[in-house]
Amino acid sequence: MDRAKLEILADSAKYDVSCSSSGSSRRNVGGLGNACSAGICHSFTQDGRCISLLKILMTNDCVYDCEYCVNRRSNDVKRAIATPDEICTLTVEFYKRNYIEGLFLSSAVYKNPDYTMELLLETVIKLRKLYGFHGYIHLKGIPGADQALIMRAGEYVDRMSFNIELPSEKSLRLLAPQKTKKNILTPISMIYGEKDADKSKKSRFLPAGQTTQMIIGASPESDGHVLRLTEGLYNKYQLKRVYYSSYVPVIKSNILPSVPTGLLREHRLYQADWLIRFYGFKVDELVSPNENLSTEYDPKCAWALKHPELFPLDVNTAPLEMLIRIPGIGVKSAHKIISARRYGRLTLEDFLTMKIPLKRAIHFITFTGKYFGYKTDKAITTALKAIETNGSYQQLTLFSSPEVLSSVLRGEL
Template sequence: MFYNEHMFEIKCNLTTKEKLEILADAAKYDVACTSSGVDRKGRKGFLGNSEACGVCHSFGADGRCISLLKVLFTNHCVYDCKYCVNRCSNDVPRASFEPDELCQLVIEFYKRNYIEGLFLSSGVLKNPSYTMEKICETLLLLRTKYRFNGYIHVKAIPGAPDELLSKAGYLADRVSVNLELPTSDSLSKLAPNKNFKNILEPMEKITGTIAANRLSVGKDARMERSSINKYLTGSIFNSANNSRYGSLSGKNRTALESGTGLSLPAVSGNTGMNRAFAPAGQSTQMIIGATPETDLTLIRTTQHLYQNYDLKRVFYSAYIPLNEDSALPELDAEIPLLREHRLYQADWLLRYYGFQADELLSENRPNFNEYLDPKCDWAVRHLGQFPVEIQTASYDMLLRIPGVGPKSAKRIVQTRKYARLDFDTLKKMGVVLKRAHYFITCNGKMMYKIPINENYITACLMGDNQKENWEIKHQNQQYQQLSLF
C-alpha cells in the first residue's frame, strides 16, 4: 500500500538546522563504520582529499577519529517497511534538503574540520527514479560547482534507472544497495514494497561495472583484498567453488562471470570529471533480530555476497524495536547487540582467516555461543584438531588457533626457521596466551596441565570474556551520532 505524503502533518519552512536535526537523526540506523578504502590526495583547484584509514566514527592507525556527515536526503518515504522508523504509515516529522542546500552544509562542515566526507542515504520520495535523480544532482554539484574531492558513500535506490545508478557510481567513492534481510521470505513479510530481484539486479550491475572499470585500467576484476588472503588455501576469495550455496537471485552466474551485459552504461563524461566507477567498492546491510533466521543463514548469505558480488563489506544492524507490529519483536525486546558483535567477528573470520560458513556453524548447531567469540566457539567444538604444535603447524592452521592473528602467525612462521619458540616468545609476538594456551603446545608441552574437554574449556573462556560481554550487552542501547551542534 502507498500512503499519501500529506496523510500526516508535514512541517514547512524549516531552517537548515532543523532539517539537519531531523535527517541526521533518521540516518543513524544506516551502518557505515568502516574504512573508506580510497586514498586520494588533494588536487589543485579542488577541496578535500580522501584517506583510506577510515571514515564515520572509525579510528585510523594513528589513533585519529575520522567522521562523515551521515544524513538522509529526505525521510519522506512511499514505502511501508515494518521495521523502519521512516515508513509512510508512521507519524514522524518529515523534511527534505534541496541539493544546493545539502552541498553548502557539507562544505561548511568540512571547512570547519567537523567532517572528512559524506554518507548520503534517503527515503524514497515520490518514486525511486525521482529520489535517485535528486541524489545525483547533489553529488554532481558537490564534485563540480563546489569542487569537493573528499570521500562520498552513497546509498543507491533499488528500482532507479541504470543511468542514474551509473552516474552515482562515477560521482561517489562507494555505492551500497541494502539487502535489508537475508531471505526473500523475510523481505516480503516485513518490506512488502521490496523484493530480492529489484535489490540484487542493481547490485549485480554495479559489481559488473566495477569489474569492467578495473579491467579497463589493467587491474584484476575483483577488488583488492588483504594480502593475507593470497596465502590462505581456503579463502573464500580464491576458492574454486564460489557458487557452492547457489545464487540468492536463483541464477547460477555471477556478476563477475556474466560479461558486459550486466554492466551499467558509462556516463563518466556527464560528471564533469574523469573518475573511476566506485573505486572503494560496494557494500550492503542486513538487519538482524527482526526475523528468525539463524546465524548460519546469515553467514551463508554473507559468504555468497562476498564471492558472487565481490562486496567490500557486509554490515549487520541489530534490530531496534521502534514500531509496534505483530510481525516484529515486542517493543521491549532486547536489542541483539552481542549477536551483532559475534556476526562481525565471524565476518572477519570469513574474510581474513580462511574459514567457510559451513565450518563455523552447522545445521545441528546453527547459532554462535554469544558468550564466546566465533573462533573460540569453533575451536571448542573441534577439539580433535587440538592441541596444535607451534613449531610445525601450517600458516593456515596457526590462523585457526584462538589468540593467534595474521601478524603473530606470520611472525611464528618466520621466527621458527632459525629458533625454537617458547611461551614467553609467543607472548612478545602478540599471541594472546590467555586464549591460545588451551589449544597449543610448544616443543610438545602445554603451558599448563589442563583437560582437553569442551565443557571445561568453554567455561574458562566464558569467564575470561565475562567483562567484555557485559559491556557490549549493557551499553547504552541508543544509536547516537557525533553532535554537530
C-alpha cells in the same frame, strides 16, 4: 539548512550502519578534501559504527511502508527534505571545520525511486563539480531506480550500497512489501559487472566498491542462514563489506519482536564474517544452516572446541593456515611466529617477548611438546567463558612460572 531540518534528517539516518570508509583512491584535483587512503580517518565506535562521516538523509519523507522503519509512510513523524545545495553547503562547511572527513548520503524513497535517485545524483555532481569537494562520499542507492542514474552516480562517489535489508525474500515480502529481491540485487550485480570490466586502478567508478546491510533479528532467519547469504554475496559480487544491524524496535508493530536483538548477536556475526574474509573459514565450518552462533564463545573458539582432534597444535611446526585457526592468534601474530621460527625453537617466554596474546591460545598450543594450558575440558571452557564475560578465574597454579602468572593477572596474555 536550518537546525530543525538538520536534526530531523541526521536523526533519521542513524539506523544505517553501512558507512565505513575505506579503500578509496580518489585524488584531489585542485578542490577541497582528499579521499586517498591516508586522507580518511577510520574511526569506529565500540560496536563497529563509523563516526567520521556526515551521515544524513536527503529526506525522511517516504512513500514506502517498511514495517521496521521509523520513516515509514504510516508513521507519524516530522518530515523534512533537503535541497541538493543544502546538502552540499553543509558538507563543505562541516569539512572546513574539521567535523567530518566525508559524507554518507542516504534517502527515503521520495515520490518514487527515480525521482529520489535524481536528487541524490544532482547532489553528488554538484558537490564534486560546483563545490569542488574531493572528500569521501558514500551514497546509498535507491533500489528500483533507473539503471543509468545509478551507474552515473557511481562515477562521482567513492562507495555505493544497496541494502539487502532482510535475509530472505519471504521476510522482505512480509516486512518491506514495496521492495523486491530483484530490485536490490540488480544494481548490486550491475555495479559488480562494471567494476569487473574495468579493473584499472585509475577507474573513477566507485573506487571504494560497494557494501550492503542486513537487519538481524527482525525476522526469524538464523545466523547460519545469514552467513550463507553473506558468503554468497562476497563470492558472487565481491562486496567490500556486509554490515549487520541488530534489530531495535523503534516503532509499534504487531509482527515484529518487541525486544531488541542485542549487540552480542551482531558482534558474533561480525566475528564470523571476519573469519570468512581473512582466515579461510567456510561458513559450513562455523555454523549449521539452522543454527545461531555460540553466545558463549567467539566463533573461532567455538570451532576449536568442536575439534579436539586438531589441538593442541605445536607452534614450532604448525603451518600458517593452522596457526591462524588457533583461538586468540591473529594473522599478524601468526606471521610473527613463522618469522621467529627461522631463528630457533620458540618457547613460552618467546611468546611473551613477542607480545603474542595467550589468554585463549594457551589452551590450544604446545611449545615443542610442552603444554601450559589447563588440563581438563571443564577448566578450559570455564576459563574461555570467563574471558568472554570479563570475569576472573583463579586456577592459576597450572602456569609454569610466576612471570606468566602475573602477566595473565595483568591481562597481558
